[in-house]
Amino acid sequence: xxxxxxxxxxxxxxxxxxxxxxxxxxxxxxxxxSLNNIGSVFRTSDAFLIEKxxxxxxxxxxxxxxxxxxxxxATDTVTWEYVEDxxxxxxTLKEQNVLIAAVEQTENSTLLQxxxxxKNQKIAVIFGNEVKGVRQDVVHxxxxxxxxxxxxxxxxxxxxxxxxxxxxxLFKKISLS
Numbered sequence: 001x002x003x004x005x006x007x008x009x010x011x012x013x014x015x016x017x018x019x020x021x022x023x024x025x026x027x028x029x030x031x032x033x034s035l036n037n038i039g040s041v042f043r044t045s046d047a048f049l050i051e052k053x054x055x056x057x058x059x060x061x062x063x064x065x066x067x068x069x070x071x072x073x074a075t076d077t078v079t080w081e082y083v084e085d086x087x088x089x090x091x092t093l094k095e096q097n098v099l100i101a102a103v104e105q106t107e108n109s110t111l112l113q114x115x116x117x118x119k120n121q122k123i124a125v126i127f128g129n130e131v132k133g134v135r136q137d138v139v140h141x142x143x144x145x146x147x148x149x150x151x152x153x154x155x156x157x158x159x160x161x162x163x164x165x166x167x168x169x170l171f172k173k174i175s176l177s
Contacts, residue, residue, distance in 0.1 A: 017077045022051040023175055025167065026098065026124035030086045030134050031057035032159060037130065039070030040160035046074035048171040051122075053078055056086040070160075086126070090141050093124050102126045102134045102142040103166055105155070109147035112169050125166055127159050 012020060027045055032038055038060060045053055055061050061082045062068070062075035083089045090100050099121050117123055126142065128134030139145060148157060148165055157165070 014073070014077050017046070017049075020049055023049045023171055024120075024122040025050050025170055025174070026093070026122065027053045027163065027167070028086065028089065028124055028126040029053065029055050029059045029159075030126055030138060031129040031132075032059045032127070033130055034159070035060055035064055035066035036070045037158065037160045039067040039072075039075075041127070041163045042067070042071040042074035042078055042080070044160070044164045044167055045078045048167045049175075050078060050167065053080040054089055054124075055080060055082045056089060057084065086135065086138050087141060090124075090126070090138060094141075094143070096122075098122045098124050099144065100124050100126065100142045101144040101146050102128070102139045103146050103148070103162055104128065104134045104139055105147050106139060106145040109145040112146050112148050112166060115144070115146050115170075115173075117170060117173055123170065125170070127163055127166075130159055 025048070027041060027050055029038065029041060038055070042053065060067060062071070062080070067075060094100055101123055103125055125146070126134050126138060146166065148162060150157070
């Protein structure tokens with residue numbers, strides 16, 4: 001077994017990425033504090049051809065050196081927009097028939113492995129603040145709550161890890177099935 005070289009990875013150019021068919025997934029970051037987490041979400045969103053990222057509330061926007069450090073250029077490929085009010089954004093997306101799913105531990109949440117996207121349904125997944133999670137008023141207005149099952153003592157994952165787990169799972173269900 002031999003590790004592949006960078007030129008063997010068949011990476012898209014930034015222009016090819018912009019023109020590629022996107023996965024019908026939107027990422028909403030609700031008051032994320034860590035610039036490194038934001039950059040990691042950009043990089044993960046690039047990996048799975050995510051349609052768009054919305055940066056809300058106190059979530060910082062590119063350009064910023066600490067976002068760039070972990071995004072590795074994904075801020076130039078993934079479409080993004082800053083919207084101050086997450087709840088207003090949720091209401092707007094719902095009017096556009098986007099399914100809103102908070103990634104949060106709630107009453108009656110659906111475990112990630114049991115969440116089945118409907119064919120041709122665009123989904124927006126909301127990831128919340130590192131300490132407080134997704135705001136309660138935003139959770140209340142979501143169509144679904146997706147929970148990542150956890151079996152240890154912490155029942156808490158870093159937001160960039162949660163994003164990677166959820167986006168990979170939804171990407172598989174939407175694009176590879």
